[in-house]
Amino acid sequence: MAGELTLDELVEIRHYLHQHPELSLAEYQTTAFIAQKLDEWDIDYSRAGLKTGLVAEIGPQDATEIVAIRADIDALPIQEQTALSFASVNEGVMHACGHDLHMTSLLGAAYALKQMEQSLSGRVRLFFQPAEEVNGGALQLIEQGYLDNVKAIAGFHNMPDLPVGDVAILNDVVFAGVDRFKVTLTGLESHAAMPQNGADPIVAVSGIISALQTIVARNVDPMNANVLSVTHVESGSTWNVLPTTAWFEGTIRTFNNADQVRIKERFVRLVEDLASGYGVEATIVWVMDPPAPVTVNDNNLAAAFRAQMPTTMHQVTVRPSSVGEDFSHYTLHVPAVFGLIGSNGGAALHQATLTIDDGALPYAIDYYLNAVEAMLNFSKEA
Numbered sequence: 465m466a467g468e469l470t471l472d473e474l475v476e477i478r479h480y481l482h483q484h485p486e487l488s489l490a491e492y493q494t495t496a497f498i499a500q501k502l503d504e505w506d507i508d509y510s511r512a513g514l515k516t517g518l519v520a521e522i523g524p525q526d527a528t529e530i531v532a533i534r535a536d537i538d539a540l541p542i543q544e545q546t547a548l549s550f551a552s553v554n555e556g557v558m559h560a561c562g563h564d565l566h567m568t569s570l571l572g573a574a575y576a577l578k579q580m581e582q583s584l585s586g587r588v589r590l591f592f593q594p595a596e597e598v599n600g601g602a603l604q605l606i607e608q609g610y611l612d613n614v615k616a617i618a619g620f621h622n623m624p625d626l627p628v629g630d631v632a633i634l635n636d637v638v639f640a641g642v643d644r645f646k647v648t649l650t651g652l653e654s655h656a657a658m659p660q661n662g663a664d665p666i667v668a669v670s671g672i673i674s675a676l677q678t679i680v681a682r683n684v685d686p687m688n689a690n691v692l693s694v695t696h697v698e699s700g701s702t703w704n705v706l707p708t709t710a711w712f713e714g715t716i717r718t719f720n721n722a723d724q725v726r727i728k729e730r731f732v733r734l735v736e737d738l739a740s741g742y743g744v745e746a747t748i749v750w751v752m753d754p755p756a757p758v759t760v761n762d763n764n765l766a767a768a769f770r771a772q773m774p775t776t777m778h779q780v781t782v783r784p785s786s787v788g789e790d791f792s793h794y795t796l797h798v799p800a801v802f803g804l805i806g807s808n809g810g811a812a813l814h815q816a817t818l819t820i821d822d823g824a825l826p827y828a829i830d831y832y833l834n835a836v837e838a839m840l841n842f843s844k845e846a
Contacts, residue, residue: 478568479550485539488595491516513608517594523587531839532589532617535570536596545816562622569828602793615843618835624809632804639759640717642788644751648711651744665710668742691717759792762799772838
């Protein structure tokens with residue numbers, strides 16, 4: 465491996481990845497592109513047990529300490545609406561969450577770590593993780609044993625509302641826990657003029673949706689932030705027939721795992737009891753099973769990260785976010801830190817007009833490299 469990996473080359477890599485996004489569990493070309501770069505740089509990696517994504521490893525062979533850094537590689541089913549010269553060429557698919565920045569930064573960190581490989585005090589696993597957007601990729605890597613023997617793990621998400629150069633490393637909660645539900649109510653069809661001959665699921669669904677809002681208002685501590693949103697309702701096909709079924713779906717967001725359990729328990733009890741009262745049958749499906757837990761930083765490791773970060777980074781404090789992140793699954797197993805890095809995006813995450821400032825790349829790479837050093841030192845002291 466010769467020469468330096470320049471910022472211009474990294475920008476070129478990000479633009480290519482942005483232009484060729486792929487949906488969760490279909491990141492075939494993305495995985496092949498990452499593998500090609502790692503091959504060029506003589507970096508070992510494994511795809512064992514993985515349909516997409518891969519895990520690289522760098523460090524002295526005799527090192528006993530292992531730490532991990534992670535980036536997500538999937539895109540979203542969004543039609544890009546930017547005027548970028550490198551806008552997505554894949555119809556209806558866009559890197560509208562900035563994962564192109566994440567994986568480019570991890571590639572940059574991989575290159576730098578390979579150059580200093582023999583001076584590292586431990587080994588570093590680099591998770592190029594698929595399927596973050598569908599809450600599946602982290603679980604795959606854990607199930608395939610890639611987290612085994614890892615002492616600590618770090619990741620980050622770009623934040624388009626923060627300027628380039630800002631980094632936030634929070635204590636405790638970073639992102640919310642996420643559940644997704646779908647409820648189907650089955651009644652009995654009848655003529656709209658003779659409702660007594662049926663069991664109306666539309667009245668039932670209306671009452672249940674209203675009642676669900678009492679869970680956050682009355683069943684959990686009002687000092688804790690929680691969200692229960694019904695976002696999609698469907699029923700019926702014409703004006704003069706009461707339908708057999710109605711269904712709705714939505715999401716629950718919580719900031720501690722106890723609230724996550726409590727709200728789901730009350731959700732099930734309320735839906736089932738009210739459905740029975742309306743004379744219809746309720747079927748509840750938890751679409752994300754298991755759900756994404758709350759993303760919680762290890763406070764001692766977070767302190768080590770903040771102390772390690774270079775003065776070129778402007779450390780800021782932000783509030784935890786109600787978005788979810790499947791990095792949270794790693795936090796249940798090993799000490800973990802999930803940072804937030806400014807990307808000056810000009811639009812919010814998951815918007816079709818999102819653009820990411822290439823200037824965030826050096827800061828994101830530095831974050832990874834300093835995270836590695838902080839974790840290796842932390843694991844020795846633990």
